Amino acid sequence: MGRTLPTFNTWLQEEIDSWKDFRRGLRAEQRPAFDRLFVRARKHTAEATCAARPVPFDALVMAILLEHEMELEQLSEEMAALRRERKQGPS
Numbered sequence: 001m002g003r004t005l006p007t008f009n010t011w012l013q014e015e016i017d018s019w020k021d022f023r024r025g026l027r028a029e030q031r032p033a034f035d036r037l038f039v040r041a042r043k044h045t046a047e048a049t050c051a052a053r054p055v056p057f058d059a060l061v062m063a064i065l066l067e068h069e070m071e072l073e074q075l076s077e078e079m080a081a082l083r084r085e086r087k088q089g090p091s
Contacts, residue, residue, distance in 0.1 A: 040067035040068070
């Protein structure tokens with residue numbers, strides 16, 4: 001019987017572990033932002049598993065980009081709402 005591939009969750013944990021030296025090299029104030037990248041990726045493990053990319057890192061990056069895009073959209077909507085409120089003046 002052939003070897004089976006690790007699950008995306010297993011692969012992701014191994015990938016996170018492989019970046020520990022890089023993380024250690026970051027300044028203390030940068031580490032939370034770095035950790036959030038992997039938190040964002042974990043939100044999409046099911047999608048990454050379905051994608052079954054030959055290079056799992058592609059799915060990791062796409063998951064992070066997706067989360068960033070959604071956050072940008074939310075912030076843009078909030079900014080537009082604030083601009084509308086400012087134009088209308090106090091109620």
